[in-house]
Amino acid sequence: MSMPYYDLDVRPILREGGEPFSVIMQAVSSLAPGQSLRLYATFKPLPLFQVLGARGFEASAREIGNGEWEVIFTPGEAAADPVVKPTAPAAASDDKWPAPVDELDNRDLDPPEPMVKTLEGVEALQPGQTIAALLPREPVFLLEELEARGHSWRGQMEPEGHYRVVIRAGNPRR
Amino acid sequence: MMMGAALSRWTMAYFAVALACLLGAQAMMVMGLGYPATAVEDPQTLILVHTVTIGWLSLLMCGALFQFVPVLVAQPLIGAGMVLPALVSLLAGLVSLLAGFLQLSGDLETGLPFLPVAGILLPLGFGLAVVVLGRTLLRGRPLPLPARFVAAGLVCLVATAAIGVLFALLLSGLDVLGAEVDWVGEVLPLHVTAGFGGWLTMTAIGVSYRLLPMFMLSPDKERITGKAVLWSSCSALALVLVVVPLERALGGPGIAWHAACLAMLVAVVFYGVDLVFFYRHRKRRNIELNSRSAIGAFAALYLSVALLVGLVATGTLGQNSAALIYLVAFGWLSGLGLSQLYKIVPFLTWLECYGPVMGRKPTPRVQDLVVEKRDMPWFALYFAGVLAGTIALLAGMPDLFRLAALATLCATVALVVEMVLVRRLFNVSVASRLPEGTSRPRLFLSSAR
Known part of the structure; x- marks a missing residue:
């Protein structure tokens, strides 16, 4: 992957007790086609694996000490090329919910x-x-x-x- | 996958029957029926004791668990259709049992075999309850800590009921185990320990591990101390109920009994650590009356343990066991039961009535269904009455005991009236009582959606 990572560090938000979900989803929507997201968090963000997995991202996570994690979300083929129609539209549409309004x-x-x-x-x-x-x-x-x-x-x-x-x-x- | 939990339809009916039995038992004590006016083994005492343990405490606990276990394991109740047959069977069994005791005392002269009938109906009712709750728990594995206490309690309920059946057969004239068994000295303590220490106390502790953090917003991540309470209390029960009788039968040195006492002390110490933790680390600064009055019940639990240790140390447990059992049954178990009913009844009533319109229309708060200021003195009177009653039993003053029982009866009547008012939404201002789309809850039967 030649394109640079889109870096997002949500550790300050988490340390202040905040909820970084909307920031992460904003970052995901502003990714260039084929670009990966590199996320830093204070825990292994398992729920996010599922949410972004449903959008075609593959996650690779590694602990970077102090219980903190670096996770790289790489777009799969479906996410990399939005023109390609998903093969199972019913299941895919079922999995795609719009981002929360609040x-x-x-x-x-x-x-x-x-x-x-x-x-x-x-x-x-x-x-x-x-x-x-x-x-x-x-x-x-x-x-x-x-x-x-x-x-x-x-x-x-x-x-x-x-x-x-x-x-x-x-x-x-x- | 976690699922939602529905309102348990018959829980209010269980609570209503249970409270009626509590009032009946307290009235008996005020009238001087049963111990201390009569002997401990007198049929009148047996009537009193079983009205409290089966009628009040067991029905209360079953009704609460039918609502509570699905919430604990986030699974719907499996076999909800068995809940009403269980209630009918338990109630009919209790009536037969009491009638059987009246036959023993000669107050009821019929040829009907009431005790054997009770020996069928009560295990049937408890069996149905255990199957429904047990299957729901099995579906909810891995079990969270509170549910594991409940599971241990259910095992002890089976043991208690099994020993109870043996007694029912014995008192009907069928000596199943032979004459050499010391029923009162050996088997009765097992029945009492499995019932109070196992079934009722284990489930009460389990329920408290969930309800206290829930209503006080305390951290409820499972802690090592909670697991220590579970394992040491289970060890104590297993030792007392299985190892101690075996050791006696085989003529062992009596180590198991001391080990059991030690395990029980470890359990109560760690439980105390957790209780203090819940109260001290709560996010809600002003706790509600249910959590405040529960402190009286916890105080009674620790007084009971201190009393047990004192009686064992002075070798006077035998002649003072009634005072200990009274403090456990009315201070700890009934005190906790009344204090939590004071929250559970308004909460379930609120959910039943206002759930359907929640978020669409303004609804009253749960707190609006009760008037805490008015009810606090009744809880104080209740616990003062229990303490005075325990002292009266220890001091051998039956008249003071009746007076103390009257205090607890008055307090209970006031709290029961309050719960009826809650079901009637009496304390909610008329303007906001029934917004469009709601209907007034029935007294005993929760509406299903």
Whole structure:
């Protein structure tokens, strides 16, 4: 790969307790075709592997000491050439959610406020839009409610011990 | 893949029956039925004890676990259709058991074999509960720490119920193990330890490991101390329930009993470390009444341990075991149960009523469903009553005990009234009580979506 890396260091954001997801996604969208992203983080960003993997990036990670990580996301063929049509359009479109319109940090709210705030954010979405939320723990009641309302979600525990969920608004039922 | 958890439909019904049994048991104590007015082995005492342990504590715990285990392992309850049959079976079994005890005392003269019937219905009810909860836990592996305590508690529930069946058969005149077995001296302590120390205490500890950090916003990453509590308490139970009887039967030197005591002390010390950690590292500065009143229950747990050590050291455990059991049952287990019900009932009611419109319409807060200021004195009265009752039992003052039981009864009545008001959304201002799209929750039966 002759093209220089696009370097992004999110360690300062993480050390201040911030959420670098939107910065990373901005960087990804401003990559030149075929360009790789070199990311520095204070932990191995496993959730990102999945998110960017769905966009056709391959990740190679190495620890650089002090528990910090350097990860290089290299675009695969589909990502390198956006003109090439994916071979399985249904599955691919299923995997591609638009970037979240907002990232809610509901980690420090008294229960059940995290659920209330997240649902308020979801209800403000247009169908198909997504929103991300950080929650203090696995939001089992929230997920039940989202399903009852016909929204889809993807989420997982993050290494820092909180739960991150991305919710895509379904068609309104009521 | 983690899944959502739904509201448990019958949990409120379990809670309602459980609270009715608690009130009934306290009323019996106020009226002077059972120990200390009668002997420990008197049928009246057996009625009192089983109304508390099966009617109140076990139904409370089962109802809570049907809601709580799916949340713990992020899996839907497997076999939710068995939850109501379990309740019916437990309730019918409890009534048969109490009727059987009344036959023993001669207060009920019928030929119906109540004790053997109870010996079928109660294991059936508990068995259904264990199957539903056990299968849900199995699906949720690897289990988080609180769920592992619950799993250990369920194993002990099976042991308790199995020994209970042996007693039911014995009291019906069927001597299954032969006359040389010392039932009261050897087998009864196993029944009591498996029930209070295993089933009820292990599950209560497991629930506390999740609820305390959840409601106080404390860090709840699994710590080595929590694992130490789990393994040392499991070792203590295994030693007392399996190794000690074997050692006695084989004529061993009695080391197992001391090892069990040591393991139990290790468990309570590390549990104390974790409790202090949860309270000190909470992000929520002003904790709610449920977390404050739970401190009374934890104090009762540590008083119980101190009392046990003191009684063992002075060789007076035999004649004072009733005081110890009273403190464990009413201070630690019932105290924790009431304090957590005070949060769980409003929380589930709020979720049931306002969940469907959340984010679409303004809803009241969970805290708006209760009036903490009004209820704090009742918790104080409750724990003061339990402490006075324990002292009265130790001092051999039955009249003071009845007075102390009256204090706990009054406090419990006030808290039960408060929970009914919660279900009725009584404390929420009329204007914001039922926004469009909501309906008033039923008292005992949660609506399913």
